[in-house]
Amino acid sequence: MSTTSPPQEGKRKTFDxxxxVWRWHFYAGLLVLPFxxxxxxxxxxxxxxxxxxALIHADVKRVAVQEATLPPSTLVSAALTAHPGTAVKFTDPxxxxSSAEITVNTASGERLAVYVNPYTANVLGALDDRGTVMWTVRYLHSLKYFGPTARKLIEIAGGWATLLVLTGIYLWWPRRKGKGGVISVRGKPKSRVFWRDLHAVLGIFVGGFIVFLAITGMPWSGVWGAQVNQWANGNNFGYPSGVRVEVPMSEARLNAQSPTNWSLEQAQIPESTQGPGQATSIGLDGAVAIFDELGLHHGYAVSLPTTETGVYTGSVYPNDLSQQRVVHLDQYSGERLIDMSYSDYGPLGRWLEFGINVHMGQQFxxxxxxxxxxxxxxxxxxxxSAAVMWWKRRPSRAMGVPPLPADKRVFRGLIAILAIGGLIFPLVGASLIVMLLLDWLIVRPLQERRLVNQPR
Known part of the structure; x- marks a missing residue:
């Protein structure tokens, strides 16, 4: 028969x-905060x-404004004279x-971005394709720099970051009178309470943003992102449902040809059909004239056909989502084979692209x-602040994992909630199982042994 009174029993359960929650908040932080x-x-x-x-690469990206620009074909010829090879893309200033950018597959096997003054056709310089400082930063941010396997960590980090915020809100939730550690910071930097309050107050103010960034970063993840991309766009050659694609399609993908937005990463490229009396291509100048007439936002890229069935693809993804557009032209007739914009995406695609645009700081x-x-x-x-707080609290010769609750059954509900999240995000679920095993087989026995060996 229990001798614990109901109020004491309630307090004990709350404390457990x-x-x-504190224990799993610690584990989530251990996994996610360095990342x-x-x-x-x-x-x-x-x-x-x-x-x-524009600042770092001003020598190749910035030009003085003059009266009129030269035809795109002239700019491409200048780029090929400086760097012999095959031009595969022209980017409108x-x-x-702004300078014009011509992507060239050189005779030596390099892929270069050649920058040309659009007023004089002077070649300003060349960099490796996607070789600017900001492309490197982007690849580091998305982990693409480290290969496809590393990109799967995005999904794991996003799931654990959400767990970190949710458990943090529970730990922050006011249980006593006073505003210390709730909306104000107590103490001075030498004290642990200062870092605890700073961590709690900062966390509650930016927690919602962290969850938003985690969710809107998920489309780039290796498993969940690929599945949702297929779900959002169906199997209609990688295009959102409703987009007319009743034309011959190649096996080439849009993202292999030019940087694209998330919704069109798997979109297939149509093919040109050479009809009677159509022995020659409309040429780059003709394609650019059509794109300008169609009103593509300046700064659009034109991927050039390199085979007899290739097309001219004009694509642009500016900060204004309504101006996003991809147009494929038959290289012989100039006919629009596929013409789509943000408004053509399905509801899920539009929502995700809006979230991604905000995530990248472009929407507002x-x-x-x-x-x-x-x-x-x-x-x-x-x-x-988490690292400093842990350093000040940790016991000697130990990791400082928060203590076990007296009643282990409190973990059941918490683990059930975590399992639901793991089913939605498979890699998060797999990492959760690993952490549960490590906690059960290694950390718990060490803590229990330490408690037994403590002097009484």
Missing amino acids: LYRA MITLAITGGLYLFKDELD ATPK GLANQLLFLTVCVAIILLAV
Whole structure:
């Protein structure tokens, strides 16, 4: 027969639940915070990609404005004279002060971005294709720099970051009178309470943004992102449902040809059909004239046909989602084979593209950039405060994992909730099982042994 009174029993259960949540908050932080510091630094830089690229690569990207630009074919010829090979893409100058960019597969096997003054056809210089500083930052942020296997960590990090925020809200939730550690920071930097309060207050103010960034970053993940991409766009050659694709289609994919948005990564490229009396191509100048007439946003890229069935593809993904557009032209007739924009995406595709655009700091201009830069700085401070707090609390010669609850049954409900998340995000579920095994087989026995050996 229990001698514990109902109020005491309730307090004990609450305390046990707090310990269980604290324990998993610690594990989530252990897994995610180092990763989040890297994402925050690279993400904060990438928010200002256009500004930083224009500054860092001003010698090849900026030109003096003159009266009239030269035909695109003239600019391509100048690029090929400087770097012999095959031109595969022409990028229209985004502004009057921007250079034109011609992508060349050189005779030596390199793939170069050659920058040409659109007014004089002077070649300003060349870089490796996607070799700017901001492309490197982007590849580091998405882990594409480390190959396809590493990109799967995005899904794991996103799931555990969400768990980190949810458990953090529970730990932050006010249980006593006073505002210390709730909306204000107590103490001074030398004290642990200062770092605890700083961590809690920062976390509650940016937690929602962290979850938003985690969810909108999931489309780039290796498993979940690929499945949702297929679900959002169906099996209609990788295009959103409703887009007319009753034309011959090749096996080539749009993302292999030119950088594209998430929704069109798997979109197949149509083929040109050479009809009677159509022995010659309309040429780059003719294709650009059509794209200009169709009103593509300046800065669009034109992928050039390299085979008899190839097409001219004009694609542009500006900050304004309504201006996103991809148009494929038959290289002989100039006919529009596929013409689609943001409004053609399905509901899920539009929602995800909007979230991605906000994630990248593009949707609401400078305000969007500054807001998420603040969030990135806050994430770094969260990680630093967590590390300092752990260092001040940790016991000697131990990891400092939060203590076990007296009643292990409190883990059941918590694990059930985590399991639901694991079913939605498979890689998160797999990592959860690994952590449960490590906790059960290694960490718990060590803690219990340490308690038994403590002097009484």
